Amino acid sequence: MVVGIFIQFAGLDLRAKQFADMKRGLRTDGRLVLHGHRPEQIGSGTGGPRNAENMYTEAELHKVFAGWTIERIASYDCDQTSGRAHVGKAALIDFVARKASTASMAHMP
Incomplete structure (x- = not known):
């Protein structure tokens, strides 16, 4: 498993x-x-990178991980309270995907 958080x-x-x-x-x-x-x-x-291009979109993650089994992809807003600079609404995304076998990826268009 590989985990990348913020x-x-x-x-x-x-x-x-x-x-x-x-x-x-x-x-x-x-x-x-x-x-x-x-x-x-x-x-x-409420925190986060200053450049929009540093942030994730569902479209980008679908493209980058094409051929993988996407188990969860969700874009949502939530209230956060994690330190003085991170209080208020946050635009978040979750992505969980499983790496497919090379053989199954070979059959992908």
Whole structure:
């Protein structure tokens, strides 16, 4: 299992490397769990990256992890209270996916 929680402070180039490392690090049927902010977080004043491109969207995660079994993908808003800078509404996303076998991925379009 690989877990990434609020790791979105990396730019796009580093994130591409992070995702590639996550994919490589998991065995077949291994599970990836990501939790973080969505671009709607910008301007909320409740924490998160300053750049929208550092945040996750459902479309991006579907694209990056095409061929994987998505067990949960959810975009939602919630109230948070985790330190002085993180109080109020937060635009969040959860992503849980299981790595498919190479054989099953070979049959994907």
